[in-house]
Amino acid sequence: YSDCSSNMLPASVCICEILWNIALKGKATQSSTGYTGQAMFAVDGNSDTNYGHGTCTHTVLEKDPWWRVELPHTYSVDMVTITNRGDCCEERINGAQIRIGNNFSHTFEVATIGSLQSGATETYKFAPVKGRFVNIVIPGHQKYLTLCEVKVFEGENLNLALRGTATQSSLHSLAQKAVDGNRNFNLKNGFCTYTALESAPWWRVDLHHTYTIHYVALTNQGDCCSYCLNGAEIRIGDSLQNDGKDNPLCATVSSIPPGQTEYFVCTKFLKGRYMTAVLPRVGILSLCEMEVFGQ
Known part of the structure; x- marks a missing residue:
């Protein structure tokens, strides 16, 4: 898949994203x-949704049926299509739950399928999870699991x-430290903003073009006051009204452990030029690194 068709951007800044189905x-x-619904039918490259054509999997009626693909290596998976x-x-x-991990018996749930229309294909996007095993499991008694195709993308x-x-709202010269590519979390040594x-302090990055944002990674300071980020809002949009604080909400930070990086996936993909972090209370806003991923 390549998305470089727009003529609005010069070639020097065109972003191409090539996705390979590693499944x-x-x-x-x-x-x-x-x-006769063999497991391999979900990774045969054929998305035919008619079971009678022999291209879909099928389990027996059982408790917690599951399907799994073991990838050739450990990958940083961020998207699965079913x-x-x-x-x-x-x-x-x-x-059905989508679970990923490096051990087939210890996996991390990245998405849950609420429902899918007949013959529909749905893409589930999430913060990258490293793993070699991608599992689809339906919890419960007396369940069947049928999949017509599963695609996995790094x-x-x-x-x-x-x-x-x-x-940012004050001490402007420090703002660029959060987008220098360095996740060092030592505030006292000058690596953080x-x-x-003040009341409702904010930090903002201008991406210079409008992008579809998939997720955001935020690194908290590790040497002091990690609680200061609690309650911070991440907002994405094209407006600078109210310093970008009125743009659609991507996610709210509950807490991030000292020195850790947490990923925040927007409840839905948001488009925008500006990504703003705002603390909706009196406080000091400090960021050690803010990464914005999308296309």
């Missing part, structure tokens, strides 16, 4: 096989903030 090189297994059966029983996939998004220009103690 095609994987080895598929499942908890059981029923009705194609549902189209000729019958589309509701059976409701509630993150190739660029940190758009590195190209941006940063500013901070504002004055």
